[in-house]
Amino acid sequence: MNQIDDKTDEELVRLVLKNKTDAFDILAKRYEKKLLRYGKRFLYNHENIEDVVQNVLTKAYVNIKSFDPSRKFSPWIYRIAHNEFINLIKKEKKLPFLFLEADVIFSFAGEKNFLKDIETREEKEEIEKYLHKLKEKYREPIVLYYFEEKDYQEISDILKIPVSTVGTRLKRGRSEIKKLLHEKRK
Amino acid sequence: MKKENSKNPITEKVVSKIERGELKMKSRAYFVAKSFLVIGLLVLFSLLLLYLGSLIVFVLRVNDILLFHGIGFYAIRSILLSFPWYLVFLIFVLILLIGVIGRKFQFVYRRPLIVSLIAILVMVIVSSVLIERSSLHYSFFRLAEQQRLPVAGGMYRNLGNIDIDNAHFGVILEKQNDLWVMELDSGERAKLKVTEKTKGKRLYSQIEEGEKVLVIGEMDEGVIDVINFKTIERRSRSNNQRLNER
Numbered sequence: 447m448n449q450i451d452d453k454t455d456e457e458l459v460r461l462v463l464k465n466k467t468d469a470f471d472i473l474a475k476r477y478e479k480k481l482l483r484y485g486k487r488f489l490y491n492h493e494n495i496e497d498v499v500q501n502v503l504t505k506a507y508v509n510i511k512s513f514d515p516s517r518k519f520s521p522w523i524y525r526i527a528h529n530e531f532i533n534l535i536k537k538e539k540k541l542p543f544l545f546l547e548a549d550v551i552f553s554f555a556g557e558k559n560f561l562k563d564i565e566t567r568e569e570k571e572e573i574e575k576y577l578h579k580l581k582e583k584y585r586e587p588i589v590l591y592y593f594e595e596k597d598y599q600e601i602s603d604i605l606k607i608p609v610s611t612v613g614t615r616l617k618r619g620r621s622e623i624k625k626l627l628h629e630k631r632k
Numbered sequence: 633m634k635k636e637n638s639k640n641p642i643t644e645k646v647v648s649k650i651e652r653g654e655l656k657m658k659s660r661a662y663f664v665a666k667s668f669l670v671i672g673l674l675v676l677f678s679l680l681l682l683y684l685g686s687l688i689v690f691v692l693r694v695n696d697i698l699l700f701h702g703i704g705f706y707a708i709r710s711i712l713l714s715f716p717w718y719l720v721f722l723i724f725v726l727i728l729l730i731g732v733i734g735r736k737f738q739f740v741y742r743r744p745l746i747v748s749l750i751a752i753l754v755m756v757i758v759s760s761v762l763i764e765r766s767s768l769h770y771s772f773f774r775l776a777e778q779q780r781l782p783v784a785g786g787m788y789r790n791l792g793n794i795d796i797d798n799a800h801f802g803v804i805l806e807k808q809n810d811l812w813v814m815e816l817d818s819g820e821r822a823k824l825k826v827t828e829k830t831k832g833k834r835l836y837s838q839i840e841e842g843e844k845v846l847v848i849g850e851m852d853e854g855v856i857d858v859i860n861f862k863t864i865e866r867r868s869r870s871n872n873q874r875l876n877e878r
Binding site for chain 2: 602
């Protein structure tokens, strides 16, 4: 079991494709807590998070043959999670048709290094307090970047938006949180 | 499978379902078929886009709409009212559909959408001009005029003979009582009357017999109140004789 535990996500997927259920068990355990954390921050402690994450893992298994093991597994399963979270939000309220958002159509000026100053745990905790006040389109990239430690390319693959738009949304989310922090301190 | 404590309750639920056979992986063939469907749709929409784009170029050429440049707002207004805008609308719908389906691919969604849309537009415009030059539409048009084109015959007959209000193509014949007389494409004769609304009166006085002209103005009982006009070089249409030859 130790040997299989040491395998990479992609190697585990190859075993799952050979019907090795224990490989999926390990893979799912690796991602269960991460997806719960992602969901709780993005959906702001929605009461059905566990059910949604169960759906994510179920869909990951059912659709595993669509995954190309030469690519990274993490963005793939996070993409499934993103879709499930968005579907949950849509059931409860109307979301704009994100395909036609201006920053997806026109964004060019993504700033890749502007967030280097957010290093400390205290700053992250501060950001977490105000996450729920952000719009979903700014909240999600911040959760994925700061708390799930995804890079720009991965966030682009998860959200299926241009890399430059990832930078733009991170910047705007950060500005919104700064404003909220500033108002709180007044 | 060894039972564990409830550190990962969600995983346990899912794995139990797998072991009980309640969850099954979808087959590879399912995803291959889905990919073929997506690619098939993309190809189909792209071909339709090229067809419609080249059809618009055909409409512009066969109706000599490109000759209307520089002839004033009145003529442009007539063209705008007569133009088959539904073709343009269909093109935009297809571009949108291609954009939505294309977002599945990394090389599309990683770039700003405007880049993809501009790339599609440039390809459509270039390809449409090239396809139009191939005489494909003119061949269909001729068949349509001969009532030998099923399904699309009516569409081609309409698109090839767009009636642009108050626009008259023809040849200057002679001057009669200080009024130029022209023979219209339809074979009819009309006199050209200069009014206070006529633009380019100086040029009007320089017209010569035999010149091909485009005249804008309302025609009433064989007299056109000229608003604007221009002398034109009609394109040599080796592949598209103008269909007033009925």
